[in-house]
Amino acid sequence: MFKNLATLTIKLGLFFLLIVGAIAILHSENISSAVYLNKSILILIILFLEFFVLLIYINIFYEKPIKNLETSVKFFLLGDNSNSEKYMKNTINPHINYIIQFFQRVIFSLKNIKDEFLHGKEIKGEVSLAKEIQEKMLGKKMIDVPSLNIVMRSKPAGEVGGDSYDIIKSDNSQNYYIYVGDATGHGVGAGFIMTMVNTLIEGFIKNYESGADILVKTNQVLKPRLKANLLMSLLLVRWDEEEKRVFMTGAGHEYLMIYKQKLKKTFKIKSGGVALGMVKDISKILKEVEIKIDRGDIIVLYSDGVTEAINKPTKDGKEMLFGEDRLMEAIQSAPEVPGEGYKTSISVYKNISIALSRFMGYKHTQLDDVTLGVIQYKPENYNPEKDFKKEIDDQFITEWKW
Template sequence: MTKKRRTIALLMDYMRGEFQSSVRIGVERAAEAHDVHLIFAVGEILAGDASSEAVQNSIYRLVAAEAVDGVVVASGTLCNYLGVEELRRFCRSFAPVPLCSIGLALEGVPSIVVDNGLGIEMTAGHLIDDHGRRRIAYIGGPPSNGEARIRAEAYRRALDARAVPYDERLVAFGEFTIDTGRSAMREILDRGIGFDAVVAANDNMALGAIELLRAQGIGVPKDILVCGFDDVGAARYTNPSLTTVRQPIKRLGAIAVETVLRMLDGEDVPELNLQQIELTRRESCGCASRPVVVRPLTVAPPPLVAPPSLVAPPLGAPSLGGRRDELERALEQAVGIPAAAFGGWPAELLSALEEELEGREGRFVQALERLLDMAALEGVFLDLFQGVITLLRAQLRRPPEDPAAAATNEALERLWHAGRVLIGSASVRADGRQRLHVEVTSINLSWSARWFSTCLSLPLLKRMLASQMPRLHFTHAAISLYEDAQRTTLKPLFLMEDGREVEPPAEIFPVQKLAPPGFLDARERRSTVVMPLMLGNTEHFGVVALDSGANEMVYDALRLQLASAVKTVALHREMVRQVELRERLEQERGREESLVAARIQTTLVPEGPEQLQNIEGLEISAAMTPATEVGGDYYDVIPTPGGGWLGIGDVAGHGLAAGLVMLMIQSMVSALTSSNPGASPSAHIAALNRAIYKNVRGRLKRDEHATLLLLRYERSGRVTFAGAHDDILVCSARTRRCVGIPSTGVWLGVFPAIDAMTRDSELILEDGDVLVLYSDGVTEARNVHQEQFGLERLCAAIEAAQSAPVEVIRDRILSEVEGWCSSADDDITVVVARYRAPR
């Protein structure tokens, strides 16, 4: 019988942070090496408020023995708002599952940590001892964070040990982010107290402090020296590069996995596993990044004959002698990448260099190219390897007094030049690939957001998932929704294996399983990201499980998209239910309300051709025909100096309520455009939505919503528009063909705010072009065979009468729709405008 593969869960607050990403990589490598399944349970930072914690971090509470054998907690990322005791209680809640903490030492919990206090003492001591600084500001992490407290205490110890007075006015606190680093630095500057150096409790806050200092005209390191902590990737290639304390983050993750596995095997593990750190000196403290100095290498005696070479170094080039170990350590320190990261890369590179020096042409460049390829796959900043060339060049250059020095040095210079060119081109290619990958991922996310936002039913959402998930580079996915109000069981909605949708099992399963049976414990080893499907602090929909192979930026964005889609489906389902209920009631009072609604609707439309022709440069004709059960169609024509506004919309539903919403829209559009005729249409749409949502949802306690498209016309022919409605049709005077221009907004009254989802678009009218706006009562009119009139027939009618007066075009449209559908089920609205360019 095959032994069941173990499963380890990593609990973390975010996928994309530098620290989180490094921990994740270390944990995943260890999981691969030990052939165990891995689950990334991604929630939020733990909050002190129990109710808030339950909302934001439900995924942590679901991790249990039903799905996992062991747990690794990235404690340093979760505890900004918790004390050590609260975090210890959180970790113990997973008992009896073996657990290990990363980043913070917890009593009674095996913990993999670095000496946080020593790291801060090293940076503060370096600034005082080596640079003579005495007024050192400190930017600490959240006071409730255990790591942050240790580092803050170490800052005071470093000052006390050197008889430097502690000044609390030079201390401020952030939350380990770039933004809060900027804020803390601004807080210190605003106090007006002089200082000459800054120590930050992590790199992100140090980088934020540098940004603010430079924005204030304060040079780093010219005026102020700055040090950080962590050595994240950005620290190495920012300008200036950041002096920081390097901690082996990936190694911490790997050791944590090994610790949990040892616990599962019944072994005793130490409660505290302390890993070494080191101070990395770079430009921000004035030291810059310098190659490590080692003793000069031995130089072989020159040969009797030293034939020149155009590529390989000539015979008699310096040998590495017995100094390999020392030089390997120097290379590792110069680049900042552990030798074990790529299979002992310093040794492999030096072996290739020795072969090159012995005359085997091309060996060094080949080895360097392989190293760069491996480093690029790991996301390493490749320009760091320029330090390798700098170090080797300094060590192998022969003294000028050597008779063969000139020829040897010239040949070596050609080799170093080839290495620098290779590193530079590899760096450019890697950066280009990364940029392209991010751009393609962003485009795919944009498309997925668009498609998911149109899903009004779960079957349609499943079809969209089947088409979009492979585009986002997912091969395995399981999306499950809560089956009961208490959120104790889940029912599979969508399942994908090996890039193809498969039919999910019909049965429900306990929520602690996280995914349908068999998904997390598949035959092949897997790493899976598990996240809650939720919106805000109250709306929980289910759990999503995705394979870990996609770009890190995708996960949180996709989670929100899916949660929004499920919410939309629920809203639509409830909307349909409410409409059905309302229709039963409205049948009793339908005739009276329809009469009132029809009067409201027809009274508010522009009156007479003279009002329609008040917009300079536009010949306009329009008509609105209410249906038997009056809906909420709306259109308006509002002249303004130098142009005007056109509006068209449709309130969902029929009767008096729809008429009232339409009345609100008409009055607010008129007020907004009259008071600010030059405003952005998207701004008016967003303002209308807020008012409609408040009035309809809050005051009327109803759920009506509406399409609305606002167009701001300028005499030059430019039309700026925003909102959501049927396509704008423009029939070109040159081609006599219609072009449909879609709107990209969202319905009014569905969400409290739609500012982020609403944007302006533009079209340009040419002389003689015909612009047509219409309601869905035109295109969705059905004949006796239930066939819709459709957009194609509408375009044909417009094209057939393109050169005729706008009244003729309007009447032709109405005539063909009436001929197609003898009794309209919905209001029919048509607005036809021909543009006349200035003469």
């Protein structure tokens, strides 16, 4: 806040100086007679002073910070970490600071890897290392959202997956961002895209409120750095805790499912948009739309690993897909809390997991990463002590399980 105020003050000062210079030029004839200087010389002096001040402004706000950043990176590449940190300092320009903070995180991560080499610790193969990084990202404790009950989980088809999910709280408002994403294929490449997208979304949430703006900016950074066949679909939900409203932004992802408690019925809403990485500018394609939600309503987010799961160990042309209809039926048939008259995020999550496991059967093959997120706007009479337990008993499933 104070840095932004300082920046604004300097810009206003510069603007004031330019105005004073312009006024001086307009009245240069009167001023020149007062100070005994030729009018042309006086105008040149005024323009020189303004140009000099402008150069100082550019140097302090842009040129010097960028040169310091360049010097810091050079020192790091030469192995001089102390001098690298010396030049990697924040400035009074908040926009340059975001770039500096990004490089700080990159250098910090590279330094840790370098330190492991220096201490003789073996670095695992790229697959096992990528798996370890992904497990830490997806295995972190989810933040609590006061008015919501959320259950989310992901299971990769291989050692490394391309599915992702997260819950992020805005630093500037009471907005919470909940999303599920699905990168092309699975493996190290998909896992790399997933990591990039997660990092970019978390960064842009600091500066933008609309889910559409966040994904548009994410795509602008992502697209030039990906091959044409590497994409990521994503469905982002923004929950306004203060106003108790929910908004959805789709980027070529699956349907959003919503169970309406009062109607006792499940509906599906098309996510819309296009996948991240498909085209450079998606600002006119992505839209954030509000979804009507009442207490007790349940939103289900998922990747296509759920709906495209098959009921046989291999594809032979006779296999069936789990599909959207079975998913909606699993939501619809989830049990209510006895005596309370409402379903919960846990009951819906468990019922989908049980239905999916039974559909895949024995000797199953998980062909794609599977991600499931269930979000409930807490009912008025919600009592956590009466809710279902999160664990799924083995007797209710076949082989596949979280």
